[in-house]
Amino acid sequence: QSALTQPASVSGSPxxxxxxxxxxxxxxxxxxxxxxxxxxxxxxxxxxxxxxxxQRPSGGSIRFxxxxxxxxxxxTISGLQTEDEAxxxxxxxxxxxxxxxxxxxxxxx
Amino acid sequence: EVQLMESGGGLVKPGGSLRLSCAASGFxxxxxxxxxxxxxxxxGLEWVSCISSGGTYIFYSDSLKGRVTVSxxxxxxxxxxxxxxxxxxxxxxYYCVRVPPDFDWLxxxxxxxxxxxxxxxxS
Numbered sequence: 338q339s340a341l342t343q344p345a346s347v348s349g350s351p352x353x354x355x356x357x358x359x360x361x362x363x364x365x366x367x368x369x370x371x372x373x374x375x376x377x378x379x380x381x382x383x384x385x386x387x388x389x390x391x392q393r394p395s396g397g398s399i400r401f402x403x404x405x406x407x408x409x410x411x412x413t414i415s416g417l418q419t420e421d422e423a424x425x426x427x428x429x430x431x432x433x434x435x436x437x438x439x440x441x442x443x444x445x446x
Numbered sequence: 447e448v449q450l451m452e453s454g455g456g457l458v459k460p461g462g463s464l465r466l467s468c469a470a471s472g473f474x475x476x477x478x479x480x481x482x483x484x485x486x487x488x489x490g491l492e493w494v495s496c497i498s499s500g501g502t503y504i505f506y507s508d509s510l511k512g513r514v515t516v517s518x519x520x521x522x523x524x525x526x527x528x529x530x531x532x533x534x535x536x537x538x539x540y541y542c543v544r545v546p547p548d549f550d551w552l553x554x555x556x557x558x559x560x561x562x563x564x565x566x567x568x569s
Contacts, residue, residue, distance in 0.1 A: 340490065371553035375491070382541060382559040383483075383491065388549065394557050426491050428555055434505045436481070436493040436552045 341366065341427055341439035348445040353417045359410045359427030359439045367408035371430035374403060374412045377441075378423045386425075387412060414444075422446040448472040448558045450542050455563030458532055466527040466563055468542030475523040476500070479545035481556050482516060482527050484565075486538035494540070496551055497525060503551060532567045539564050 342360040349355040359366065359374075366372055372390045375383040385394050387403035390410060402413045410429070414421055427439040454466040468480070482494040495516040496505045504516055515528040525542060540563050543556035 369553075371550065373554040375555070377491075382561050383555075384559070385554065385557045388554045388557070428491075428493070430550070430552045434552060435507065436496070436555060438491045438493060438555075441490040 341429060341437055343425075343427060343439035343442045345440070346443045346445065349414075349417045351417055351419060351446060354413060354415045355417055355444070357412045357414075357425055357427075357442050357444070359412070359429075361408050361410075361429055361431075361437070363408060365429040365431040365437050366405065366410050368432070369430045370405070372403065372405060372410040373428045374401070374410075375426045375428070376421075376423045377426065383426065417446055419446050448544065450544060450558060450560030452540060452542050452560045452563035455540065455565045457566045457568065459569050460533060460567055462532050462567070463528070463530045464532065464565060466529070466540055466565070468525045468527075468560060470523045470525075470542075470544070473544070476520040477547045479547070479549070479551050479556075480518065480525045481543040481545055482525075483541045483543055483555050483559075484536075484538045485541070485562070486535070489538070491555070493555065495527065496545070498551055499547060505552065529565070532565075534567050537565060537567050 374387040377383040386401045431437040449471045451469045497516045518525040544558040545556040
């Protein structure tokens with residue numbers, strides 16, 4: 338089964354806003370409001386940033402926000418900070434009782 | 447404090463078996479669904495399996511179905527992943543992940559991750 342599509346890398350400057358994309362199909366991203374985003378620093382476990390497309394977990398930073406249009410979900414990071422430099426992954430429920438991940442985007446600040 | 451501690455990883459020969467464990471603490475374990483997610487070295491995340499609270503519903507990735515079995519023991523606040531017929535491509539870190547009861551089972555990998563246990567399949 339194919340992964341969701343994420344750009345391999347993006348870069349930004351401190352203070353900037355940046356948007357990461359995650360493209361799927363009507364069988365996953367477009368068909369359900371079950372998109373999550375995770376941040377992973379090198380050598381560390383992933384951390385949940387966003388779930389159900391737009392929801393932040395308790396205590397989550399308001400600098401991270403999620404949205405979706407059609408088959409593409411987006412994660413926007415505002416007020417970019419150097420500590421935001423990490424890998425970012427999206428996931429989505431997919432038809433047939435499966436959870437699909439994107440290939441990940443490396444963010445350089 | 448929520449803690450998830452995986453164990454049981456190690457070096458195994460192709461065709462061998464391993465049983466991974468995940469011990470949970472700091473939250474009412476029996477109410478939570480749990481996922482296993484893996485990550486090959488230098489690669490992305492891959493969902494492996496989900497077990498619902500109470501163990502009523504179990505789901506597996508198509509790529510591993512038939513070779514893995516997930517289970518849970520709520521008396522020990524633990525989940526397990528039995529892996530058989532291991533292959534080189536199964537090498538990687540295996541994470542257990544907590545899924546809150548108000549999340550739908552496969553809506554997300556989950557909100558708290560363990561540090562992972564490394565499985566290396568090599569002759």
